[in-house]
Amino acid sequence: EPEVTQTPSHQVTQMGQEVILRCVPISNHLYFYWYRQILGQKVEFLVSFYNNEISEKSEIFDDQFSVERPDGSNFTLKIRSTKLEDSAMYFCASSERTGGNIQYFGAGTRLSVL
Amino acid sequence: EDQVTQSPEALRLQEGESSSLNCSYTVSGLRGLFWYRQDPGKGPEFLFTLYSAGEEKEKERLKATLTKKESFLHITAPKPEDSATYLCAVQAAPRGYNKLIFGAGTRLAVHP
Structure with missing residues (x-):
């Protein structure tokens, strides 16, 4: 069954450092999303991406965040x-429509983040 | 403001003891209501989507129903493997038609 794959499973970094989180969406899906869940809290929407551009973003998704689809499979x-x-x-999430x-x-x- | 509230926060059942989880929502226009299951340290796993009041979906021991203000997830004769957090989420229209707005979830524990 097709699935969304994320790497790494755990990333430890120092405050102030840059990190890149990677995702391989389901292959025939066109819409891609990032959400986050702080421990013990709700799942929160960050950003949606379609046709190589951001279609919607939340207040959390400020200038410190960016998304990219560098090739045909990664997000x-x-x-x-x-x-x-x-x-x-x-x-990471993906949908057909x-x-x-x-x-x-x-x-x-x-x-x-330490 | 679009909002999703789930109750109870936590539920403990004996194996075989049926119950229902509630998801009440306030949105400008509902495009879809989604139920997900989340195991500890894992991502949400899709269970059901409902689009209009009166709609029902069923899968094994789970049945989801939808009214204009709330959705219920009925669990019939649960087993220990049904223990998880159950998340409800809505997609609203026309604003924010992509994003899912999640509730805080119901933590279900089923004991033998």
Whole structure:
């Protein structure tokens, strides 16, 4: 069964460092998303991406964050200068279409900022 | 503001003891309501999507229903392997039609 793949499963970094989280969405999907979940809190939307551009972003997704689809299979989330409060699980998701279509999630990357 | 509230926060059941989880929502226009299962340290796993009031979906011991204000996830004769956090999420229209707005989840523990 097709699945969303995320790497690494756990990333430890020092405050102020740049990190790149990687995702391989399901191959025939056109819409890509990043969400995060701080320990013990709700899953929160960060950004959606379609046709090589951001289609929607939340207030959390400030100038420190960027997304990219560098090739036909990968989708990345970059955090330029990490802060302690960026520590969370980051989930990538993909869907065939928008608006009511099912989003399938990866297993997540646990980001620990020290 | 679009909002999703789930209750109870936590639920402990004996194996075979049926129960229901609640998800109440306030959105400008519902494009879809989604139920996911999340195991510790894992990503949300899709269970059901519902689009209009009166709709019902069923899978093994789980049944999801939808009204204009809330959704229920009914668990019939649960087994220990049903233990997980169950997440409800909505997609709203026309604003934010892509993003899923999640509730805080219900942590279900089923004991033998």
